[in-house]
Amino acid sequence: MSRVRSSSPSAAERALEEALARFRPLLSAEEWQALLEELKRPLAPALRLNPLKASPSDVQTWAEWYGWRLQPVPFCPTGWWVCEATYPVSQTIEHRLGYYYIQEAASMLPVELFDFSPNARPLILDMAASPGGKTTHLVARTSDRGLIIANDSSRERLTALRLVLQTWGAINLAVTGFPGERWGGWYPETFDAVLLDAPCSMQSLRPLESHPMRPISPGEQQRLAQRQVALLISGLRALKVGGQMVYATCTLAPEENEAVLEAALQRYPGVFEIEPVDDRLPAPAPALEATPDHSFPPQVRHAVRLWPHRFHTAGFFAARLRKVASFPSELVTTPPPKVRMPLAWLKPTEVRELYEALKRDYGLDLQPLLEIQAAGLLRRQSYLYAIPRAFEIHFGNLPVVTLGLALLESTPEGWTLTHEGMARFGRHCERGRVVLPEEMVPAWLRGEDVPLVVPPPWPASRVVVVTDARGRILGRGRVQRAQLKNLLPRRVVLQRAPLTS
Template sequence: MARRKKKNTSPLPSQSAEQAALQRFAPLLDEQDYAALLQDLERPLSTAIRANPLKADPQADAARWAQQYGWRLDPVPFCPTGWWVSEAQTPPSQTIEHRMGAYYIQDAASMLPVELFDLRPDPEQLILDLAASPGGKTTHLISRAGDQGLVLANDASRERITALRLVLQNWGSLNQAVLRFQAEQYGRWFPETFDRVLLDAPCSMQGLRTSESHPSRPISDREVQQLARRQTRMLESALQALKTGGQVVYSTCTLTPEEDELVLDALLKEYPGGLRVEDTRARLPLPAPALRRVGEQLLDGQVSGAARIWPHRYHTAGFFAALITKTGPIGRREAQPPERPLEVFGLDALDADELDDLAARFNDEYGFNLHAMLQENRCELRQKGAAVFIVPELYTRHFASLPFQSLGMMLGEFSPDGFVPSHEWLARFYRFFAGGRVRLDSGQAQAWLRGEDASVQPGGVPVLAVIDEQGRYIGRGKYSDGKLKNLLPRRLVWMQA
């Protein structure tokens, strides 16, 4: 395929960030592809959603949402639970299902990395997401793993941890933990530990599509080189933390070769025999090969097996993703991780009698088998003050002394009026209740979502799961003084309801 002549890629002062990026990338495409790229960038980017199998039946519920909200859905070809919403009478961001975590709004290209893994439910698997915030790809990992095993969601940024925690709370996962460490440390702390590692690396975000989460900005060659050096260190750490025979997916939301193909090429040269870049062509319906050369530099032949998603290939933002198998040792000096045992956090295990008492409450009030839930999901209960948490057994087995930002899910809290299940737990499991639910009519449900109380008959249990006429969970309610007191978290109060 003929290539354009190499051009000066230093942005002029008067250029926009988009123009500068186009000038940088023009030499990487032939005339036909470059024209197709320019044409595609004139089209608005469609919103895309990914369904949550923990709270929805992806295929059946997507069809129902389309009918109810006037959506035209087009399947994302490389993600079975993803759809573009190309037409919408009700925006996807303005539905009950979105607020309650039945689906996640995500650019379609960002669904590719997790789909590249060979991944299925396995109660013993350990998965690491090294740069997880805001959490979209973490929720995708959880979904593909069936919320089995353990997903560690790490992000080094203090400012981004809150968003990550809220996204995972809304998704409803039990077998996950949020951590805040530098990604470069994990290879030294936990060599040969994880079955799968995702590194969606911090990058220059030169994906040629501007959005709130991926703003377009000028980027200098110096900054690109600095990012590339850090990305290489992070990927080296990911590979060392991976078990031999395991898989890493390395991805960025940039099309800058220094942060994509050249990172892979550098590590292939550094560790010959230690890693293999898999060919992604069989995993994609349309070819999206990575570059074979950058400028005058011919790359290792494996590199072209990665996926370089130009926007016109699938009408997405620009993206890069590589599936890597670890085939041999990736040497780095080992070090001891920080330690802070669960008991220091104040998380004490419930004894058998306390667990049985709590299980009896759940059976009496909701007809729900708490013991079976814990056994099926391989979790245990721990208490801190009045709060009780569902904690993954794999965390206590493998990482019990590793400090965390959040762990598992809050089951609920003891109060003078009885045990109050958490919003997150009810949102995940209310469908399995034999009792303890109250249904509101359409008008009551709209007022409820605005944060108002409801006038209903007492339900016989301290805290009720509130559902609407369609059977959708819309929050918790506590009967008091002749009304159902609204316990919907303030972040979910919907002023437009």
């Protein structure tokens, strides 16, 4: 007997219908119609460039290679929509090596709201960082020169966060796993900038795989709003006077947006201001002045409410706050947890020998690159890590999940670049390269070993930077007689390699 397909709506469809019914009174008839028309259109994927590894001209080159039609995201200089694609944006070696991040365009807005001075080295707290997209954006906006504490209270989400940041190639960061509500008490008036991408009901009206819509009860929404207020106040306490905090959600529910800002303003009047950010957008996208039964304080309207029809994105909300005064002195500060973390920095003689070996073997002048990042080299087991020195100064006893970037690994032949070190600094390597013929590239990207057509002038077991004739970094390989052993990590291997021209 054949099964009859149910015509009843799914949970996601019911959630969308309920949200639309709730949000209908918040828009004019004209805007409501524009919203409904927008929701009929597919949401184009978008990517954001990693300036640590690539430049805007590279994006145009990728578009030619992969048959992409691009359109710039108007509020993010390093963001592009991929309106058409012959080859998927998720299945390129550039994506797997962290040359760009795939991110819904609306999610690019929060980090673009910050004012970061050129060459500054800010201390930044990302309070709810997983899966890491906005953290990578913070790294990009600061050129990896500030120290970022990427925190998430969910232990289950920390692995994804760590892998994303590792792939991005960031050095000046630490990953932690504490409730965001504690940071204000542990580190009052410590950070130059705080990002709170708050846990929310995800009522964006544009369901995504990473942000599915589901029915939300009034009780659950109230509990979410209460936690959002607590996180917002904690972040403001951790912020220096004069510093900036961005509050963001991927929901359009006023209870989790305008109402949260209002609650914080009422609880601590005069501590912070909501700043206008019209200069960051191509057209106004103000927050609500009121709902049918409630009016918000005037400065709440300075926040940004991205209805999907405004800029062809998912629904989103963001506000930039400026701390203008300290919190009341009666608020008690509790000490953070402490752990003894002996940092085994390399001795100056060891550092010099290492730099000389990298110049000799790879033509890589690492010293000025690490000096720009204010990073030192630390040995941990068989790896050398590039570690932010600012962490030891400000947070030396704070337990972390990961710190810095694993840059080099010990082999019988000496120190060689790790996969992450190669992806970050491989373009600076003038020697130690093997160029694959075009016909071998697809097999290599599938994780296969390939023959060495012309044996290189290096001994067996030498780890080399692998490129193609286009100059693309294709990972690491190990020279084994007449063969090049593929050292691409499993997570980097492509399911299907692009055809070469």
